[in-house]
Amino acid sequence: MMKYTGERVIPDLMKPANSLLLEHLARYQFSSYYMHGRALDIACGSGYGSHMLAKLTKKRISELVAVDSDPETILYANKRYNHQKVRFHCEDAADPLLPQKLGTFDVIVTFETYEHVADEQQLLANLYAMLNPGGTLILSTPFGQGRGKPCGQPFHVHQLTVEEFHDLFPQYSEVKFYRQIGVLIEPPRPDQKYPLGIAVCTK
Template sequence: MLEDTGERIIPEKMKILNGLLLEHIARYHFASEYVYGRVLDFASGSGYGTHIIAKTCKKKVEEVVGVDINEEAVKYARATYYHPLSKFYVGNVVDSTLPDKLGQFDCILSFETIEHIQEEEQFLHNIYQMLKPGGTLILSTPFGEGRGIPSGQEFHVHQLTVGQFKDLFHHYQSTEYYYQKGVLIQPEIAAEEKEFPLGIAICKK
């Protein structure tokens, strides 16, 4: 039985109007407009997002691979979210051997992951190595007081500032920024005057 840690999204165990659930689902539906080809859902958790992409985008994706460090989460995903286009694997997002094991992808999604990771550079390096030239990365994280400062969230190493978040993607040819509050996701130009607690970057390699 997959346990709810307080941060893990398990739709079957949550009320349909749960704000956290709706926020996470909104990100995957947002990403569905951009994905194509071979897709990696990096830190896929219980697997619901991988399933959303596989099912919603079945006409434009070849394969959707979900990777998560938690073996129970991967077992749950395999049992709950079967789709002929999706696969789930146990793996650590900072494992330097992952690019060799998984190969390259046209699109990589990683939602609410980087704030959990101490080895930030290795995580970003893995993503870059696994993304095909011309490929698309869609990555999100909540904003906070900055790198190295405790966020008050039990499972977060820290939460980046907006500036630190934008500094992550200099190696990419282009990056667009979006901001999210609840289910509302707006482009940077529309959100600049408002308080948005979470950022989404869409990067082209």
């Protein structure tokens, strides 16, 4: 059994009403409506979300590749969340060779990943290269003081401002922005402050 570190979401070690767990489940539920063809979950963690997507969309996806950089986490995911349409791999999201290793996808989801990656430009380049033309990228990240500034989270490189987040996706043909507070995911309202943003990008 994996140990709960406070950063990884491990449903078996958390109460069903845990707010962090519910927030993560909400993002996977949200992304399930976009799933089709060959899909990729970057930074899949313990694997519960990849398994959830596979169960919800098994008639619409051909394969779901789930990637995380920690070998122990991938071992746990393979044992606990095995599914006939899910393939777990231990890979670095910012590896320049990742597109060659994994190929291309119709949908890519990556939740709470960006803030952990020092080489953010390589991560963004990988995501774009692995997405098929017309494909959909769904990316979430928490907001903070901005690029290069301390954020108080020991596992985060930094946390972007809203404006910096909006500037990440100029190469995509269409980008829709959403905000999340608790389990609520909605288009941003000017009278509401949100801790986290979600981008739905079409290549």
